[in-house]
Amino acid sequence: xxxxxxxxxxxxxxxxxxxxxxxxxxxxxxxxxxxxxxxxxxxxxxxxxxxxxxxxxxxxxxxxxxxxxxxxxxxxxxxxxxxxxxxxxxxxxxxxxxxxxxxxxxxxxxxxxxxxxxxxxxxxxxxxxxxxxxxxxxxxxxxxxxxxxxxxx
Numbered sequence: 001x002x003x004x005x006x007x008x009x010x011x012x013x014x015x016x017x018x019x020x021x022x023x024x025x026x027x028x029x030x031x032x033x034x035x036x037x038x039x040x041x042x043x044x045x046x047x048x049x050x051x052x053x054x055x056x057x058x059x060x061x062x063x064x065x066x067x068x069x070x071x072x073x074x075x076x077x078x079x080x081x082x083x084x085x086x087x088x089x090x091x092x093x094x095x096x097x098x099x100x101x102x103x104x105x106x107x108x109x110x111x112x113x114x115x116x117x118x119x120x121x122x123x124x125x126x127x128x129x130x131x132x133x134x135x136x137x138x139x140x141x142x143x144x145x146x147x148x149x150x151x152x153x
Contacts, residue, residue, distance in 0.1 A: 007079055011079065030119040041135070067098060071093075076091070
């Protein structure tokens with residue numbers, strides 16, 4: 001795929017997130033996808049495989065904490081850069097959580113594309129907001145280190 005096709009794929013990703021179309025998002029992932037999530041939160045580290053990334057991390061760790069009919073991950077987004085098999089985007093979105101917090105997050109994401117599918121994602125976001133809004137941790141309790149943090153090679 002060329003750069004323009006890769007950008008179109010990620011635009012499709014953001015539109016699917018805007019609509020809450022998680023079936024389309026699931027189908028956009030390579031079976032061997034790896035998520036690299038910033039920080040030392042319950043959603044941080046390296047996550048391997050389509051099911052673990054889409055159903056486990058997105059479905060179980062994020063969506064279960066949010067009011068599903070009111071959350072919109074992709075309210076505003078834009079592609080910042082694209083080169084070869086990588087696309088960089090920024091996105092803002094969120095909504096109310098089941099614990100009464102308002103989770104409005106800004107993400108910077110680096111996607112790697114292989115065979116017209118997302119094979120790797122690096123996600124950068126406000127980890128304090130994740131802890132406070134989604135996991136009710138006001139950070140007065142020290143957290144243990146992530147078992148498998150992402151690496152910069």
